[in-house]
Amino acid sequence: MMSQFLENVDKTRIEALNAFKEVADLEALEKARVEFLGLKSKITELSRTLGTLPKNERPSAGQAVNKAKTLVTQAHHHALARLEAAKERSDYLDVTLPGRPPLAGHKHLISQTMAEICRIFAKLGFSVVEGPEVETDYYNFEALNFPPDHPSRDMQETLFVSEKLLLRTHTSPVQIRTMEKTKPPVWVVAPGKTYRRDDDITHSPMFHQVEGLVVDKGITMADLKGVLTAFAAAFFSPETKIRLRPSFFPFTEPSAEVDIRCVLCQGQGCRLCKGSGWLELLGSGMVDPALYKFVGYNPDEVSGFAFGLGVDRAAMLKYGLSNIRHLYEGDLRFLRQF
Numbered sequence: 344m345m346s347q348f349l350e351n352v353d354k355t356r357i358e359a360l361n362a363f364k365e366v367a368d369l370e371a372l373e374k375a376r377v378e379f380l381g382l383k384s385k386i387t388e389l390s391r392t393l394g395t396l397p398k399n400e401r402p403s404a405g406q407a408v409n410k411a412k413t414l415v416t417q418a419h420h421h422a423l424a425r426l427e428a429a430k431e432r433s434d435y436l437d438v439t440l441p442g443r444p445p446l447a448g449h450k451h452l453i454s455q456t457m458a459e460i461c462r463i464f465a466k467l468g469f470s471v472v473e474g475p476e477v478e479t480d481y482y483n484f485e486a487l488n489f490p491p492d493h494p495s496r497d498m499q500e501t502l503f504v505s506e507k508l509l510l511r512t513h514t515s516p517v518q519i520r521t522m523e524k525t526k527p528p529v530w531v532v533a534p535g536k537t538y539r540r541d542d543d544i545t546h547s548p549m550f551h552q553v554e555g556l557v558v559d560k561g562i563t564m565a566d567l568k569g570v571l572t573a574f575a576a577a578f579f580s581p582e583t584k585i586r587l588r589p590s591f592f593p594f595t596e597p598s599a600e601v602d603i604r605c606v607l608c609q610g611q612g613c614r615l616c617k618g619s620g621w622l623e624l625l626g627s628g629m630v631d632p633a634l635y636k637f638v639g640y641n642p643d644e645v646s647g648f649a650f651g652l653g654v655d656r657a658a659m660l661k662y663g664l665s666n667i668r669h670l671y672e673g674d675l676r677f678l679r680q681f
């Protein structure tokens with residue numbers, strides 16, 4: 344009786360395990376499940392007949408049936424996992440498709456432009472230096488000869504971090520920091536981020552400048568004009584003309600606004616240059632000797648010039664961008680063009 348029962352259990356188990364091993368699709372699997380684990384399956388049938396066995400044989404017979412049930416259930420799980428994984432693979436894997444190369448990013452247009460400007464000045468003999476974006480009133484204003492009541496020291500114009508700290512409104516504080524650290528001759532450019540409470544189609548609250556500072560023996564305004572002419576030719580095009588217009592900055596004397604010949608109409612007069620034929624590019628001037636007393640230079644021995652170039656503006660002019668926001672919105676359709 345007992346040996347017959349156990350033989351049946353074994354037979355059923357082997358049959359079931361083979362069936363699950365061989366099923367080729369989910370439909371066949373479901374059929375096999377009903378056949379070997381369902382309510383009318385042989386195993387269920389065998390559990391039912393346990394009661395007909397002599398009492399002393401029941402425990403070991405029961406164990407054999409349970410063991411078989413466990414193994415067959417496991418086989419069902421494995422088959423299910425195997426078939427589902429295969430289905431998923433076949434859903435998305437087309438081995439005939441070409442591979443996808445990893446996406447390579449590139450430098451943002453502003454970083455590219457800043458690097459290009461620095462490269463041009465490096466060829467003219469300038470070194471590159473940097474300064475902090477969070478500045479003190481001393482470096483941003485006081486040592487640059489700004490009077491205490493200058494309007495740009497107002498909360499309306501400048502972004503303050505605390506009473507004593509502010510976001511630099513220009514890269515000119517790097518002039519002072521550089522002169523404090525080095526003796527003349529100084530030939531440096533200082534690229535970086537700058538901040539002002541400005542926001543319209545040509546102004547962004549965060550923007551970029553490249554500061555230039557030269558302090559050496561016998562520097563005149565002719566050097567300023569020569570360097571900036573060479574820069575404009577290298578950055579825009581070899582024929583680009585510049586002009587100097589009188590201006591005012593507390594830290595340069597005399598001061599000059601530098602314009603370039605309109606990149607769009609070549610000076611004929613158009614919408615971009617508002618009919619004037621010229622585009623404003625940067626502020627500049629001869630270093631005001633008042634600065635030298637802050638840094639311990641002797642104004643009788645050296646003279647110099649400085650300039651501050653708007654990188655965003657230079658990029659907009661060079662690439663014909665109409666809205667500065669394109670540079671800051673992170674739209675890849677725009678950024679990928681450069």
Ligand code: PHE
Binds near residue numbers: 513595627628652
């Ligand atoms: N710092 C000035 C500005 O941001 C530009 C400037 C720099 C002018 C150096 C003269 C000399 O407007």
